[in-house]
Amino acid sequence: MDHLDANQQPTKVARVVDLVRGMVHDGRLTEGDPLPSTRALAGELGLARGTVTAAYEQLDGEGYVVLRHGAVPRVAATLGALSTAAPPAGAAGLRPGAATAPVPTVRTVPPAALVDLTPGVPAVAAVSARDWRAAWRQAAAQPLVAAYPDPAGEPVLRTQVANHLALSRGFAPDDGRVVVTAGTTEAISLVTESLARRTAAPRVAVENPGYRAGRRAVASAGGAVVPVPVADSGIDLDALRAAHAGERLDAVLVTPSHQYPLGGAMPVAARHELLAWAAAEDVLVLEDDYDSEFRHRGSPLPALAALDGSGVVVHVGSFSKVxxxxxxxxxxxxxxGNTVPDGGAPAGAGIRAARSGRGATVASVTQHALAHLMSTGALRRHVARCRRDYRTKRRMVAETFEGVPGVRVRALDGGLHAVLELEDTPTADLVARLADRGVLVADLQDYAAPGSGLELNGVVLGYAPPSGTELRAALRTIRTELGPAPPS
Incomplete structure (x- = not known):
């Protein structure tokens, strides 16, 4: 959505955005062309520098330009099939650096070109190449050590994770409580394996619909998966208590900050209620905090671990979505406290034993590279860039499907994906038709636990990896397949 004033007239920011868009579309700006600095363009157009900065940030989010700290702004890589429209008024005043743009070559993408909107992948290409190379150079420069690595992880990374959680999630664990894992699924598997040391085939409640790989991790470690329905704000606590009353639960896996995939956020009162129940019933809570860095609307909610006074929460995080x-x-x-409420086998000790039994699963050089990205602020800068980009793309999704009959858009308060719940459109047919047109999305039904009887109708789409122009085209394709737009 372009910036509008109270009378619905384009603002100065919107006019700069339209100016650059127009020059890209008519070919006077092409891939890799440098753009003037914000200061230079502001002076040339007689605008405030902040206006040009805001315009460049919007264009970056839409995929027209690439902004990198300390680098010249440039036109983004191939932008797909762009129309050759007449340039907007005033476009002649913009010069890409000191050079004259070459005669344009209009780039096109075949109709069958693939835009993968299946969820779960971040904007990998947004990582600063300079920061990325510096991190791996530093990691490769570490001295060789004639010893097996610590199964709990490299101390330097554990310290950085603890510092990150203190700044961003509201609790400051001692770095001795941090254990490095090969992603979220291994963390869930480790916890399930630790519970199996106390109880054969531990029963682990999971959200339904929910994280498919999490269910598989529980089952692969010998646990019994117990699906529990979710409400708009996360797991249904009444249904959770009922499941426990039927046959005792050993743990519950939740995504309280951004329920996956439906997107609800568990209110603070419900968080306290869950923790009090878990402490009273000796149930371990696995908090999957998978994309808490990307909260697009409302204030961030405290992590369950930040509210845990009874030692019942295992907090799980990952670099996969970042x-x-x-x-x-x-x-x-x-x-x-590394203990469970009834004084039984310490939960922390069981997890440590499972970790030691498997040994280290993440290469030390990877851990050192990540620690460098965190300690230098490179990861924080990357997250800030992605947050701006994702907010712009989130807005595209919301605007495309706003007011479409039979469509409810969910999960847009945070994260990297959106859910389109559909009243009448058969999902399987829609997913197949979109694939034929070069757009891949996920069927919402796939997130229901097998055998649970839950029936869902909708699609899940990830909006992080594609450029703004690719996303815009893909969303238009989805909108077309949902039926013609009503007359304006």
């Missing part, structure tokens, strides 16, 4: 899932690196934080 940087790159191929790193396969995450962490868990052992419960405060």
């Amino acid at each position: 940087l790159d899932p191929r790193l396969r690196c995450g962490y868990l934080v052992l419960p405060a």
Whole structure:
């Protein structure tokens, strides 16, 4: 959505955005062309520098330009099939650096070009190349050590994770409570394995619909998966208590900050209620805090671990939704006090034993590179850039489907994905038709626990990886497949 004033007239920011868009579309600005600095363009157009900065940030989020700290702004890589419209008024005043733009070559993308909107992947290409290379150089420069690595993880990364949680999630664990894992799924598997040391086939409640890989991790570690329905604000606590009353639960896996996939956020009162119940019933709470860095609306809610006074929460985090899932690196934080309420086998000790039994699963060089990204502020800068980008893309999704009959848009308060709940459109047919047109999305039904009887109709789409122009085109394709727009 372009910036509008009270009379619905484009603001100065919107006019700068339209100016650059127009020059890209008519070919006078092409891939890789440098743009004037914010100061230079502001002087040239007689605008405030902040106006140009805001316009550049919007264009960056839409995928037209690439902004990097300390680098010249440039036109983004291939923008797909762009129309050759007449330039907007005033476009001649913008010069890409000191050079004259070459005669344009209009780039097109074949109709079958693939835009993958399946969820779960961040904007990997948004990572600063300079910061990324510096982190791996520093990691490679570490001295070789003739010893096996600490199964709990490299101390330097555990310290950085503890500092990160203190700044961003409201609790400051001792770094001795931090255990490095090969992502969220291994963390869940480790916890389930630790519970199996106390109880054969521990029963673990999971949200339904919910995180598919989490269910598989529980089952692969010998646990019994117990699906529990979710409400608009997260797991249904009444249904959770009923499941426990039927047959005792050993743990519950929740995504309280941004329920996956439906997107609800558990209110603070419900968080306290869950923790009090878990402490009274000796149930371990696995808090999957998978994308808490990307809260787009409302104030961030405290992590369950920040409210835990009884030592019942295992906090689980990952770098997969922040940087790159191929790193396969995450962490868990052992419960405060490392004990369970009834004085039984210490929960923390069981997890440590499971970790030691498997040995280290994340390469030391990867851990050192991540620690460098965190200690230098590079990760924080990357998250800030992505947050701006995701907010712009979130707005595209909301605007595309606003007011569409039979469509409810969910999960837009945070994260990297959106859910389109559909009243009448058969989902399987829609997913197949979209794939034929080069747009991949996920079927919401796939997130229901098998055999639970839960029936869902909708699609899940991830909006982080594609450029703004790719996303815009893909959303238009989805909108077309949902039926013609009503006459204006």
